[in-house]
Amino acid sequence: MRLSEKQQIFTRNIAKLINKATELEIGLTFGHAWRSLEEQKRLKAEGKSQTLKSKHLDRLAVDFNFFINGKLVYDFHKIKVLGDYWENLHPDNVWGGDFNKNDKKDGFVDTPHFQMS
Numbered sequence: 001m002r003l004s005e006k007q008q009i010f011t012r013n014i015a016k017l018i019n020k021a022t023e024l025e026i027g028l029t030f031g032h033a034w035r036s037l038e039e040q041k042r043l044k045a046e047g048k049s050q051t052l053k054s055k056h057l058d059r060l061a062v063d064f065n066f067f068i069n070g071k072l073v074y075d076f077h078k079i080k081v082l083g084d085y086w087e088n089l090h091p092d093n094v095w096g097g098d099f100n101k102n103d104k105k106d107g108f109v110d111t112p113h114f115q116m117s
């Protein structure tokens with residue numbers, strides 16, 4: 001599959017995710033979507049990212065801020081319902097809240113992050 005086709009599937013699935021959040025009364029605002037390599041290098045140096053091969057560089061990841069009852073929330077347990085929904089939309093979808101799955105036990109949990117691998 002061409003990268004462009006994959007990016008379009010990803011973007012369509014993000015639309016579904018946004019609609020699901022609305023249905024669950026979880027307000028969303030965008031954080032990072034596309035990111036340059038320079039920006040990624042800076043985030044890694046600051047310990048805010050674990051990799052230089054982020055899916056943000058490929059337009060296959062988006063970070064969200066979550067609002068529940070008007071309050072900004074990043075709590076894993078409150079957002080897990082969206083993470084589960086995301087991972088059921090496509091077999092390549094990964095939620096950053098689940099980064100510790102698949103034997104990655106480095107303690108890094110990235111609740112705002114939704115990607116297609």
Ligand SMILES: [Zn+2]
Pocket residue numbers: 032056061062063110112113114
């Ligand atoms: Zn991210």
